[in-house]
Amino acid sequence: MVTLLEEMTKKNNSLLLDTSSGNLLVAQTSSLQNDILTIFNNLAEDPSWSFENLSRKETSYATHGYHRYPAKFIPQLARRCIEDYSAENEIVCDPFMGCGTTLVEALIAGRRAVGVDINPIAWLITIAKSVPIEPKKLKKEVDKLLSDISAFIEFKKNRIKPLKEINIRPVIPNNERIKYWFPHEYIREELGIILGRINEIKDQDIRNFCLCAFSQILKNCSVWLMKSVKPTRDLKKKPVDPFQAFKKHINYMVKGNEELFRLMPEHVKQNLKRYLIAERRDARDLPCKSDSVSLIVTSPPYVTSYEYADLHQLTALWLGYAKNVAEFREGFIGSIYKRTSIHDGIKSEIAKGIIEELEKKSKREAEAVRDYFFEIQQCFEEMHRVLKPGGKACIVIGNTELKKVSILNAEVFVEIMLNIGFRVHKIVKRRIPSKILPSTRDSKTGRFTSNHKADRLAYAYEYILVMEKL
Template sequence: MRTSQAFLQKFDTEVNKDWSFAESRSVEHLTHGYHRYPAKFVPQLVKKLIETYTQKGDKIVDVFAGCGTTLVESKVHGRTSEGVDINPVAELITRAKITAIEPKKLQKRYERIQSAIQGYEPFRVAAPEKHPRIDYWFREEEKDKIAFLYHIILPIRDEHLRDFFLCALSNILKNCSRWLQSSTKPQIDPIKVIREPFAAFEFQVKRMLKKNGQFYEELSNNKALNVKCKIRLADARRTKIRANSANAIITSPPYVTSYEYADIHQLTGYWFDYIADITSFRKDFIGTFYSNNKETETIVPIAQEIVQRLIAIDKKSAGEVANYFNDMFAVATEMRRILKPGGVVCMVVGNTTMKGVKITSAEAFAQMLSMQGLKIENVIKREIPFKLIPTIRDKKTGKFTTLDSKNKKLVYPEEFIIVARKKV
């Protein structure tokens, strides 16, 4: 399959200001602000996609559910939804975010937790032996208090209540650790002013209580409290979602460097016993640098051109990128299987660079969908003024860096929305 000039010209388009949401700075609306998460979908973008390409009663799927933005917005709009993610931390966050709990019931449980916290006595509670990396990231005082919170939340029988408070605890771990606060890269800040866990937990829960109340009221007003919405821990390449069941797939795939998602969530992973070995955990992610893949072949022409340019510079990187695109082709195959005839894929993706080579992921993904028999209906270019993603990389290493670096280079300033439809 050759890549036609007409196909590539779809991406040579002006930025569409209607899709940039430059005035919509907040990603905190409703439950969207429960937990920090890299590369968050702008809720306004998902809302516009839902309103443009779906109807009430449709089923929406997100095969890279992340922290659940698509699922929350689907529920608000009265669409049933199903999402999968390979990251157990993402699954926890999403479970909490998609569940509106009756506010009085939630407040009553929180008062019981507050009472337990008031009975905490230092030196009578010791953190259990967990992964050695917890000792690396946490001082003893904070570690004991976090362990105390974890062990008063874990026995809660109501899974929705338990998920709510575990999500709150998860989001304060970075603040209460030695992790450099402003960095998504794991590194210690030797002069950090570390938050006291009980105060941080109280602040976090109060914020979430308010947002849950807003979510509950919104769903009640929309008569959407009982709209089906579920998240499962699963691989986007093998979702087990029923064939021909989705009216729309709204998703944003990981970038080539998605191993960073695994690293960013390691604190929760270790505390909640989701992971035992970070290296093994990384290997499950699409786009990982930790794959043992040696192949440099892919059946997607645009992807293969990228790989060939990388081979001349760094064969290992070329193999990693080939592996990434082969994995994403498997995802495209899975998305076609899930979609109903006439169903639509809305894929939000940005291009980047590696080793000085432009990685035109958007064009490659569109070609994958075309190879699956889907028709590319539209390509929209939008600015990403407030998307929560690191935007500065070192030109030589490709790793995230800082503004004062001599080798700094902006990445992901724009992204594309690819709209493709499965033939009837």
């Protein structure tokens, strides 16, 4: 580190590393690209950011365990950024909110939370996780829901008449894909009864809460090959019983809500409309005034890594968010399926080198990476617009590999952000505890594997780029 500092100082302060604080002080020169690469090569890991000793229970405290979500970050990481770089009542924004980790943490810390995501399922989960519901009212409604569903299923199955008449109109979407993923008729029927009864709930917050529970159980009730990040059927799989799975999960969520209700400051709960904005929307069009946001904490999508639309298709099918997967994929950044035709310049020499290298191996993937960097650049421009001068953006990102070409996301992001009016405040290199990051993925099934032929690598490190708007 000291050598690097000396070297940089000799180069007339092109990039200056303050070794005492670990902070980087940056001034742009013609050798920016090389300076960035050198900085990353020499960056030491900061163990205080790996949160290695946290248990699963701790990382899924309160509402954080409501729903699985690919590439979600742990709440403790978001919380530390929020506490370090914002004050109470200031606006904290996550333009790729995913399942709402940043928003929940911001609200608990008494900040105003704004989040968007292109994925409607991300919106549903975020709302369910961040709106605290009065625990007694919720428990009463959930108990009634469960007893109605149970009685109705008994009546349907065994003709056992309930004490009072219960009439539920099952909702089973008329879509071939439902039969494809849920080939067992009794499972489709039971799911239809649960959904039909949820739809009768008048209170919107409680209805969203129940829909989130419903969405979470769908994978286990289907023949979806578990642990796979690509949609693959496993016809040998024995799907779980929908009602039992739903009951177990919603009761777990009821406890999570109690904790959220206890932890959220009273003034935030009383003025939730003022403190929480979560929308299904594109990250390039944030619902924020210019120069209004104090802090952004986010992890952007990766390129050709997770196809969120594919992964969430079961919920999308049942809840009617899209007629087909192709329609559902629109707008997702990082997808292999879409094309952006206009590129008026990616402001990164490192990105251009990567694309050139990739073009030699695969035109399709090179195109996808070009689209990706360009669209991410547009997102950074929007982040720059909404941030206050001096406001920080904490970008959590790891590097990856495609066709044996290193995709240096972190280095590219820093270069783009420097070129559009940010400075580096700090770069943290953190180890991702191995229990949540197996090393390779099979490109056919997307399943994590130890097969060394896998063409895609997931690294054990990621970065938190703490950038400041000039």
